Amino acid sequence: MRASFVKMHGLGNDFVVLDAREKALPPITAGLARALADRRTGIGCDQLVLLQPSAVADFRMRIFNSDGSEVGACGNASRAVALLHGAPATVETGGGTIEVRPSQGGAAVDMGEPHFGWDEIPLAYAMDTMALPVGWEELSNPVAVNVGNPHAIFFVPNCEKVDLEELGPMIERDAIFPERVNVNVATVDSRDSIRLRVWERGAGLTRACGTGACATAVAAMRRGFADRSVTVTLPGGPLHIEWGEDNRITMTGPATESFRGSFDWGDFA
Structure with a gap:
């Protein structure tokens, strides 16, 4: 077919x-x-x-x-x-x-409500999700947030300098994340502006990650680094993230249709 x-x-x-x-x-x-x-x-x-x-x-x-x-x-x-x-x-x-x-x-x-409980991320055992007491080379003490999937967010001086191709898969598959994890490295430029790069579990480095932008924005807000409305700029471009008083996250940004086609199912099944 x-x-x-x-x-x-x-x-x-x-x-x-x-x-x-x-x-x-x-x-x-x-x-x-x-x-x-x-x-x-x-x-x-x-x-x-x-x-x-x-x-x-x-x-x-x-x-x-x-x-x-x-x-x-x-x-x-x-x-x-x-x-x-x-x-x-x-x-x-x-x-x-x-x-x-x-x-x-x-x-x-x-995007709904974020979750912060260690068992909601999930983590392998109980720990403070505001600053996990763990580290991998220069990355340490991430915030853990679940926004429909699990994220670990590291705040660093310059996210472009982090070797995510090396550290991303190492952290993604660490035993403390039983369902693996998305790895985010973020730099807060101001209270309404964040730069972000993401290693996505199962996909690797991508030019943008919407749930990563949401998780990172909320993590920055919880740590007092940012206001409740921020622009998160990824390699592919910016997303606007708001965390409302009702605890729900709204993400706004572009999307594009590239092309349409068809394939024979039997060629790929």
């Missing part, structure tokens, strides 16, 4: 979107996700996104990293899906139900 796809990106974090809301597709396997994500022999993407019907929201979004692993949330994919859907909607994700509102050239996404 042939399947249609839409290639999209949010600040360079790119996705292959499969829409199965009206016509079911065969099950997505880790092997299929890896094959489609391959940039030499597949379509190429950081994440594969599957849209399906939902009993609790307007539709369901499932996210598979380029290594085939499934994750609960993706902020940039949420904006891309909002743009594709074309109207405000509630979206069921593995990390909870979110709300998306498309706007010209992008979308605003209600």
Whole structure:
């Protein structure tokens, strides 16, 4: 069978979107996700996104990293899906139900409430998530936040100087993170401006990470480094993050459709 796809990106974090809301597709396997994500022999993407019907929201979004692993949330994919859907909607994700509102050239996404309990991250054992008593070479005492997926945020003088290609996979797979972790290195330039680079679990270095921007903004606010409304600038560009008095995070930023096509399912399954 042939399947249609839409290639999209949010600040360079790119996705292959499969829409199965009206016509079911065969099950997505880790092997299929890896094959489609391959940039030499597949379509190429950081994440594969599957849209399906939902009993609790307007539709369901499932996210598979380029290594085939499934994750609960993706902020940039949420904006891309909002743009594709074309109207405000509630979206069921593995990390909870979110709300998306498309706007010209992008979308605003209600990402829900952050979680800070050690067992909510999750961590292997109890420790202070405001400053984990651990370190890897020059990176130490990160803040841990779960915004639908787990993040460790390190505040450093210059995030561009950190060798994330070396340290990222080491931290991602450390035993204290039983579900692995997204690794964020951030530099606070002012109370409303943060620079950020992210090593995403299962995808590696990406040009942007929406949940990473949300987690980093909230971590900076909790530590008193930033106000409740900040711009987080990633290698792919800026995202605006607000943490409301209702404890919910709103992320606003661009999304783009790159192209559309189709493939033979049997070539990748």
